[in-house]
Amino acid sequence: MSTSLSILVIDDNRIRASIIEQGLRDAGHDRVILIDQMDGLVRQITDIDPDVIVIDLENPNRDQLEHIFQISRAVRRPIAMFVDKSESGSIEAAVDAGVSAYVVDGLKKERVKPILDMAISRFRAFSRLANELEEAKSELADRKTIDRAKGILMKSRGISEPEAYDLLRRTAMNQSRKIIDVAQSLIIASGLLEG
Amino acid sequence: MTRPSAKTVIAGFIPLLDSALLVAAARFGFAEEEGIDLKLVRETSWANIRDRISIGHFDVAHMLAPMPIAATLKLTSLAVPMLAPMTLGLGGNAITVSLPIWEEMKAHGADTRGDPGSTGQALPKTIGSRRNKSGDPLRFAVVHPFSGHAYELRYWLAAAGIDPDRDVEITVLPPPLMPDALLAGRIDGYCVGEPWNTISVQNRLGRIVTFKDAIWPASPEKVLGVTQSWADHNAETLQALIRALVKAADWCADWDNAEDLAHLLAAPDYLDCAPATCVPALTGKLQLETGLMLEVPGFLSFAGPDALCPTGADGLWFYSQMVRWGQAAYSQQDAEKVVRTFDDRLFREALGTGAAGNDLSQAPKPLFDGVEYDPADLANYIASFPIRARPTPV
Numbered sequence: 001m002s003t004s005l006s007i008l009v010i011d012d013n014r015i016r017a018s019i020i021e022q023g024l025r026d027a028g029h030d031r032v033i034l035i036d037q038m039d040g041l042v043r044q045i046t047d048i049d050p051d052v053i054v055i056d057l058e059n060p061n062r063d064q065l066e067h068i069f070q071i072s073r074a075v076r077r078p079i080a081m082f083v084d085k086s087e088s089g090s091i092e093a094a095v096d097a098g099v100s101a102y103v104v105d106g107l108k109k110e111r112v113k114p115i116l117d118m119a120i121s122r123f124r125a126f127s128r129l130a131n132e133l134e135e136a137k138s139e140l141a142d143r144k145t146i147d148r149a150k151g152i153l154m155k156s157r158g159i160s161e162p163e164a165y166d167l168l169r170r171t172a173m174n175q176s177r178k179i180i181d182v183a184q185s186l187i188i189a190s191g192l193l194e195g
Numbered sequence: 196m197t198r199p200s201a202k203t204v205i206a207g208f209i210p211l212l213d214s215a216l217l218v219a220a221a222r223f224g225f226a227e228e229e230g231i232d233l234k235l236v237r238e239t240s241w242a243n244i245r246d247r248i249s250i251g252h253f254d255v256a257h258m259l260a261p262m263p264i265a266a267t268l269k270l271t272s273l274a275v276p277m278l279a280p281m282t283l284g285l286g287g288n289a290i291t292v293s294l295p296i297w298e299e300m301k302a303h304g305a306d307t308r309g310d311p312g313s314t315g316q317a318l319p320k321t322i323g324s325r326r327n328k329s330g331d332p333l334r335f336a337v338v339h340p341f342s343g344h345a346y347e348l349r350y351w352l353a354a355a356g357i358d359p360d361r362d363v364e365i366t367v368l369p370p371p372l373m374p375d376a377l378l379a380g381r382i383d384g385y386c387v388g389e390p391w392n393t394i395s396v397q398n399r400l401g402r403i404v405t406f407k408d409a410i411w412p413a414s415p416e417k418v419l420g421v422t423q424s425w426a427d428h429n430a431e432t433l434q435a436l437i438r439a440l441v442k443a444a445d446w447c448a449d450w451d452n453a454e455d456l457a458h459l460l461a462a463p464d465y466l467d468c469a470p471a472t473c474v475p476a477l478t479g480k481l482q483l484e485t486g487l488m489l490e491v492p493g494f495l496s497f498a499g500p501d502a503l504c505p506t507g508a509d510g511l512w513f514y515s516q517m518v519r520w521g522q523a524a525y526s527q528q529d530a531e532k533v534v535r536t537f538d539d540r541l542f543r544e545a546l547g548t549g550a551a552g553n554d555l556s557q558a559p560k561p562l563f564d565g566v567e568y569d570p571a572d573l574a575n576y577i578a579s580f581p582i583r584a585r586p587t588p589v
Contacts, residue, residue, distance in 0.1 A: 064369070
């Protein structure tokens, strides 16, 4: 690699931004800068003068960013959108992954593509992680709900915990429902009947 | 329940009041009646809308009227030929300034009821005294470079002798951030759609000085955007969608439904705001400042005779401003492309009202300054503006 490219990552999700940063550093890019503060974006970009900008698609500041590129006074070199038509596959991959990128005019595609590919794969990895975390959270919530339902049964019927769970499970099986659904309606029902 | 034969149409939208036709069509059965399963996807930026319709994630989208023109003329990235077969709303924007700026404008004789000529005339002196005090130019924000907001703000400024590229600064901000930016003193004013003006007024941050319907009466704001290729391959579906949206428009335009519409739009899936902030604009009312509610029947309108039918003349006005401000170069070929982008044929065919063939002799109403707009003589219209972007030296 000749002179290394400076890469600006704009993402207000700090965890995701650092995952991307790490990926780019691992790939040998040592000039990676993260921005999660949108204040004074023009000045920040002018100061950093990046070769490549990576921004997440959830970021409502994309319109402002493109406006900054349009008024080229604000940046030293005109910045063109990276993705050209010959690259429609990678455009789709980027949008699917939730990321967009811009590069300064005149950079060779071979130098930029690995950066975008890296960003895409890290964005994907992040959403996979986020989904898993979400699932784990809801699993935990489910477990708490089932515990509460068991408690209600244990108290109202004077049965043991394994018996209460067994009752929930059998009720679910008999009615082709999920245990969590039975537990939820049981909690709601007993809440209604309490008062 | 959607009929099994229903055709799925995926529509991208930005949470604004004028996404009403799409939201009402999807939620109140108008789309279903036309055999369409309309799925809405909320987006966070116009850039996302443009990118996702361009690569086919969206079939249609809620777009700023100049966006399909910018795409067709390849003025933006991921540009593909597009059409604006229907208007989704007229008017709806306003210009808000901070209270200190308003006090100065008032001292310089600004009309208190939103007259654009008078409020504009009060600005040069306000800009002058600001320059004497701090040396800073006034800063305004708009939502997008290719937007009615940008062209309305610039037209209003330039009509008062202010060069929007030299005498003030114009930046781009997402609508929900504008009241905050005004509060933080980062901007002195902005042009945006409702409810983002009302929110600043209600929080005593700003004052509405004029509005779109006063600057350019009954003019298009958002359009239904489709790629030429999607329109070609889904002609029947597009016609059915247009019919559904027109029915939704008739419902939305009836002020008796405004409360229901406000509640629908304010829901977390759409605008995610208080219904009360949506109601005034939906019923032709605009709160210019605390205690001053102006009746503006045409402030934001969804229907009316032919109101939602695109016209080449409207498209050409947006193009004239793109050229005026240096975003595009003028050419006869491009002007023809613009007329085709705003072709009325699809709309008329969908409603069975026959082809009118984009008659340019029926010019839209003139703008507030009374300068005659002749779409058939566009090059001269553009050249007639004393304030316009000078070609940048290469």
